[in-house]
Structures are given as C-alpha cells and as structure tokens.
Amino acid sequence: MIDAIKNRAISIRRVFAGRKVAALGAIWLCIVLVAAVFAPWVAPFDPLEIDPVARLTEPGAPYLFGTDHFGRDTFSRALHGARMAILIGVGSVLIALILGGLVGMLSAYFTKLGHVLMRAVDVLMAFPALLLALVLMTLLERSVANTIIVIGLVYAATTSRILFGMTLKLKNDVFIDAARCSGAGHFSLLFRHILPNLLSPLLVQATFIFAFAQLQAAALDFLGLGLPPEVPSWGNMLSEERIYITRAPWLLLFPGLLIIFSVFSVNLVGDAMRDSLDPRFKDDIAGV
Numbered sequence: 001m002i003d004a005i006k007n008r009a010i011s012i013r014r015v016f017a018g019r020k021v022a023a024l025g026a027i028w029l030c031i032v033l034v035a036a037v038f039a040p041w042v043a044p045f046d047p048l049e050i051d052p053v054a055r056l057t058e059p060g061a062p063y064l065f066g067t068d069h070f071g072r073d074t075f076s077r078a079l080h081g082a083r084m085a086i087l088i089g090v091g092s093v094l095i096a097l098i099l100g101g102l103v104g105m106l107s108a109y110f111t112k113l114g115h116v117l118m119r120a121v122d123v124l125m126a127f128p129a130l131l132l133a134l135v136l137m138t139l140l141e142r143s144v145a146n147t148i149i150v151i152g153l154v155y156a157a158t159t160s161r162i163l164f165g166m167t168l169k170l171k172n173d174v175f176i177d178a179a180r181c182s183g184a185g186h187f188s189l190l191f192r193h194i195l196p197n198l199l200s201p202l203l204v205q206a207t208f209i210f211a212f213a214q215l216q217a218a219a220l221d222f223l224g225l226g227l228p229p230e231v232p233s234w235g236n237m238l239s240e241e242r243i244y245i246t247r248a249p250w251l252l253l254f255p256g257l258l259i260i261f262s263v264f265s266v267n268l269v270g271d272a273m274r275d276s277l278d279p280r281f282k283d284d285i286a287g288v
Contacts, residue, residue, distance in 0.1 A: 022272040025265030032262055036082040043076035047232045056248045065254045068241055077232040078254055084233040085214055085262060088148055092213040093206045095152025096159045101202065103156070104163025105190055109171060118164060124157040133216055137225040147226050151216050155209045166201060170194050207270030211263045218259050234259050 035042065044062065051071030059066040065074035103121065107114030124132065133154050140146040170176065171194060179193050220226030221235025222242075229236060234255040241251035 019268075019272050022268040025268035028261055028265045029269065032082050032258075033086060035079050036086045039079040039083050043073075043079045045073035045076045047072060047077040047080045048230070049073070056244070058248075059250050066248065066250045068237075068248075068251055069244060074237070074251060074254060077237060078234070078258060080232040081234040081237060081255065081258070084144070084227065084231065085217070087144065088151065088217045089210040089213045091148035092151040092155065092216075093209045095149065096155040096209050097202055097206060099152070100156035100159025101163050101198075104160035105167045105194065105198075107160070108164045108167035109186070109190055109194075114164070117160075121157050121160050121164075124154075125161065129154050129212070129216065130219055133220060134223070134225060137220060142226065142228045144227060144231065147217060147220060150220075151213050154216065155212060159205060159209070162201070162205060163198065166198055167194060170197055204270055204274045207266055207273060211266035211270065214259060214263050214266070 044064075049072060051067070053071065054063070054067050055069055055071040057063050057067040057071075059074075063073050063075065065078060067073055068077075103117050107117040107121075127135075133150050136150040136153065137146065140150065171189075176189060176193055179189055184193065217226055217233070218235035218238065221233055222239045224239065226235055227233050229240070237255040238252055241248070244251055
C-alpha cells in the first residue's frame with residue numbers, strides 16, 4: 001500500500017516536473033474542490049439570504065467580496081458557485097466520454113456503422129459549440145440536469161471524433177492481430193485490448209472538456225438559458241450583476257476571476273498531462 005502511494009506520488013511529480021505554472025494550476029483546482037465540498041460549512045452566510053440594508057456593500061468585513069443588489073453575500077455565493085462548477089464539469093465529462101467514446105470506438109471498429117455515425121458527428125461539429133448548446137437549451141427547461149446533459153452532448157461529438165482516429169490507429173496494431181488470432185471476440189478486442197490503451201488520452205481529454213464546460217455553463221447562464229436564476233453559480237452572478245458594472249464593479253470582478261483562473265488552471269494541467277502520459281497521441285489531442 002505504501003509503495004503504491006509512493007509510486008503514485010512519483011507519477012504526479014513527473015507530470016508537473018519543470019512546470020511550475022501547471023503545478024500552481026493544480027493547487028488552485030484543489031482549493032476550488034475543497035471550497036466546493038465544504039461550502040455549506042465554510043460560507044459565512046446563507047447564499048440566498050436577502051438583506052436590503054446591506055445591499056451593494058463594498059468588499060470588507062464581514063462581507064469579504066461585498067454584497068449584491070439584494071444584499072446577498074457574494075463570497076458565500078461564490079463558494080456555492082464552485083459546487084455548481086464542479087458538478088457541471090464532472091457530469092459533462094462523464095456524458096461526453098461515455099457517449100462520445102462509445103460512438104468513436106464503434107465507428108472505427110465497425111466500418112459500415114462508422115460511415116453513418118461519423119456523418120452525424122460531422123453535422124453536429126459543423127455548428128459552433130455555444131450555438132448548438134443554445135439550440136438544445138431552448139428545447140429544454142432551465143435546470144442543473146439539463147445543463148449537464150446539453151454540455152455533455154455538445155462535447156461528445158468532439159470526443160467521438162478523437163476516439164475514432166485513435167481507435168483506427170490501434171485496431172491495426174500487431175497486438176490486436178495477435179488477440180484476434182487467439183480467438184478474441186469483438187467485445188474483448190474493444191474493451192479488453194483497445195480501451196485500456198485509450199485511458200491516458202481519455203484522461204487528458206477529460207481535463208479539456210472540464211475546462212470548456214465551465215465556459216459553456218457560464219455563457220448559458222449569462223444569456224439566461226443555463227441554470228435557474230435562484231441557483232448560485234458564477235455565470236448567474238455575472239448575468240444578474242452586469243447592470244451594476246459601474247456602480248459595483250466587484251460584483252463582476254470576483255466571479256469573472258474565478259472562471260478565468262479555473263479554466264486556465266484546468267488547461268495547464270491538461271497540457272502537462274498530455275505531454276507526459278502518452279506522447280503517442282499528443283498530436284491527436286492538441287487540437288481539441
């Protein structure tokens with residue numbers, strides 16, 4: 001057990017070796033994760049508590065990030081917004097990887113099926129990600145679950161295209177031919193031989209999807225098509241307070257910085273992982 005922990009620590013150290021900025025990004029993501037998990041206990045105020053007397057209070061004690069036009073504590077809302085950021089990011093990643101991974105692998109392995117599925121993927125990828133998300137959200141009601149589903153579906157198309165190319169490379173390798181000659185079936189070839197070799201690039205892809213999911217969620221919230229307005233999220237905070245940009249600029253400054261730092265940190269970590277985990281697929285993932 002101790003040796004396994006040491007080996008894991010060495011692997012993590014190797015990923016961030018010579019990448020101090022990426023290491024800082026990883027530390028920031030850990031802080032966001034801790035804030036999201038312990039938000040109900042760390043937040044000094046209820047994020048939905050209204051105090052008209054304290055509306056538009058400048059940052060300082062006891063309101064670290066000030067208050068909004070309803071008198072709600074911006075710091076508490078930012079902490080709970082981190083929970084939404086983690087939830088949407090993780091949910092979108094799972095949907096994109098599972099659905100997109102299956103479509104990409106099956107399309108590459110079964111050529112005739114791939115002709116149909118990849119053409120459908122090409123149609124979806126012809127639309128900008130935000131435009132496609134807006135169209136899907138207009139067909140659904142505003143909720144956390146629908147936001148996760150829509151963002152996951154948008155990036156499932158990109159994931160399927162990437163996995164399609166990687167699976168095409170792997171299915172013609174010698175070890176796949178050897179497994180096929182030994183009597184391995186289609187299911188065994190796909191999920192026991194090909195999929196394990198895709199785990200490293202999938203992990204890297206997950207970091208980029210997580211970052212893009214934050215931007216998409218914030219954009220949908222800002223346009224009024226994302227999370228319900230009563231849900232504290234960084235995008236909703238920007239959307240609600242944009243009319244106070246000259247009177248209370250801190251209301252947009254703090255959530256905006258949180259989005260920027262989080263997305264930038266995830267991209268840094270993803271770049272570090274891409275370069276260290278599996279250099280064979282570096283060119284395939286670089287354009288995502």
